[in-house]
Amino acid sequence: RLYQIPFEMPDCEGESDPHTLHLVGDFSAPAEFFVTLGVFTFFYTMAALVLYLRFHSLYSENKKLPIADFCVTVCFAFFWLVAAAAWGKGLTDVKAATRPSSLIAAMAVCQGEDVVCGAGTTPAMGLANISVVS
DSSP: OGGGOEEEEOOOSSOSSOEEEEOOOOOHHHHHHHHHHHHHHHHHHHHHHHHHHHSHHHHHHOSHHHHHHHHHHHHHHHHHHHHHHHHHHHHHHHHHHTOHHHHHHHOGGGGSTTOOOOOSOOOOOHHHHHHHHO
């Protein structure tokens, strides 16, 4: 929800109050889907471990239970691939929306001919990139 993030833009035309700008975009849906699927996968894994370890005889005697377990595991694997792709696209959009050159281009004060604007720092996206790979 980048639209909720304000940042101050200086005004070089003599006004003492800086203008408040907001980032553009809402990329929360892919992130929420990714995290929700991760939580459900964790819960299913814990339940399956309890079934495998505590109720091993029930699992080995019932012929439909391993097939159902396999089908649920395949569904989770497919949805994990979809969630990772959605989060990868969402992260790419977040990077584009927070790129310093894009933010500087959106500031009216930086459009003058004799004005030089530069980013103080660049965002660190290493951990976010790792989250997509996992």
